[in-house]
Amino acid sequence: MKKVSIVVPCYNEEESLPIFYETIVKIAKELKDKVVFEFLFIDDGSKDKTLSVLKDLVKQDKRVRYISFSRNFGKEAAMLAGLEHAKGDYVTIMDADLQDPPSLLAEMIELLESGEYDCVATKSTNRKGYSFLRKTFTKWFYRIISKLSNIELVPGARDFRLMTRQMVDAIISMKEYNRYSKGLFSFVGFKTKWIDFQIEERVAGTTKWNFWKLFSYAVEGIVAFSTTPLVFAALVGLIFCLISFILIIVIIAKTIIWGDPVGGWPSMACIMFFVGGIQLFCTGIIGEYLAKTYLETKKRPVYIIRETENKKEDHE
Numbered sequence: 599m600k601k602v603s604i605v606v607p608c609y610n611e612e613e614s615l616p617i618f619y620e621t622i623v624k625i626a627k628e629l630k631d632k633v634v635f636e637f638l639f640i641d642d643g644s645k646d647k648t649l650s651v652l653k654d655l656v657k658q659d660k661r662v663r664y665i666s667f668s669r670n671f672g673k674e675a676a677m678l679a680g681l682e683h684a685k686g687d688y689v690t691i692m693d694a695d696l697q698d699p700p701s702l703l704a705e706m707i708e709l710l711e712s713g714e715y716d717c718v719a720t721k722s723t724n725r726k727g728y729s730f731l732r733k734t735f736t737k738w739f740y741r742i743i744s745k746l747s748n749i750e751l752v753p754g755a756r757d758f759r760l761m762t763r764q765m766v767d768a769i770i771s772m773k774e775y776n777r778y779s780k781g782l783f784s785f786v787g788f789k790t791k792w793i794d795f796q797i798e799e800r801v802a803g804t805t806k807w808n809f810w811k812l813f814s815y816a817v818e819g820i821v822a823f824s825t826t827p828l829v830f831a832a833l834v835g836l837i838f839c840l841i842s843f844i845l846i847i848v849i850i851a852k853t854i855i856w857g858d859p860v861g862g863w864p865s866m867a868c869i870m871f872f873v874g875g876i877q878l879f880c881t882g883i884i885g886e887y888l889a890k891t892y893l894e895t896k897k898r899p900v901y902i903i904r905e906t907e908n909k910k911e912d913h914e
């Protein structure tokens with residue numbers, strides 16, 4: 599029988615976890631003739647009782663495993679740890695808040711079993727439970743990144759997807775430090791089947807993302823999968839050179855023909871500010887790439903594990 603690993607990144611999810619576990623166990627029971635499950639929870643440095651909830655689950659259920667980080671490393675790090683440590687033939691990533699409906703699993707497993715696809719991915723057709731600001735922002739992010747990069751990002755795509763071992767191995771073979779999984783999933787290719795669903799609000803707890811966290815995640819995504827902003831910087835520079843060249847000719851001509859006296863200080867000041875601003879903006883773009891390169895060259899680990907479900911056994 600095939601083994602399915604369910605990877606669940608958890609950050610302060612003490613309230614959602616029991617509900618999530620209960621739901622997923624029911625699904626596992628329904629599918630028990632087809633596949634065996636492994637539940638791999640990643641405690642991403644939670645500050646609440648998430649870890650002790652997980653320890654209790656391990657005691658009552660042999661299928662439960664956990665990895666606990668030394669601090670909060672972010673969902674990307676948690677997903678990588680999960681994919682690296684999952685032992686299943688099929689691996690899926692699910693949010694602990696049940697926003698990714700486990701009821702889809704049966705269909706997803708069946709689709710992979712048919713052998714036609716390497717991955718079954720999900721996307722939500724609505725964005726229930728998310729603020730207006732976030733919806734607008736997300737829409738623009740998808741527009742911008744689809745123009746700037748070659749990879750194909752599907753609007754509304756969730757991280758909830760069931761992948762074959764082959765695809766998982768391809769993803770964990772990419773050891774980059776600045777991880778943007780939605781891009782990585784698309785980058786590795788493979789045959790992907792998309793299914794739609796209507797998203798519900800999270801069952802308990804609150805979202806772990808605020809505007810700035812999301813904004814920097816979006817910048818991360820763009821920088822990781824596109825170098826077009828650099829071309830943009832060069833292009834703006836070129837355009838400004840051309841404009842100034844034309845202006846120089848105009849001014850020389852004016853002086854020769856009409857003998858224009860010195861004037862136009864306010865306009866000069868405006869131009870200086872404007873050009874100065876553009877220069878700083880472009881330097882900023884370059885700096886962003888340089889900073890990412892700097893972090894990549896350090897080769898720091900993406901996450902650090904404090905303990906797992908086996909750790910106690912090691913000490914005994």
Ligand code: UDP
Binds near residue numbers: 695806
């Ligand atoms: N998460 C995590 N580390 C973080 C932030 C979030 O592991 O630093 C987990 C969180 O526990 C949840 C999933 O990532 O299982 C998605 O988070 P959330 O539901 O807050 O995101 P949203 O649904 O608002 O996009």
Ligand code: MG
Binds near residue numbers: 697800805
């Ligand atoms: Mg959520």
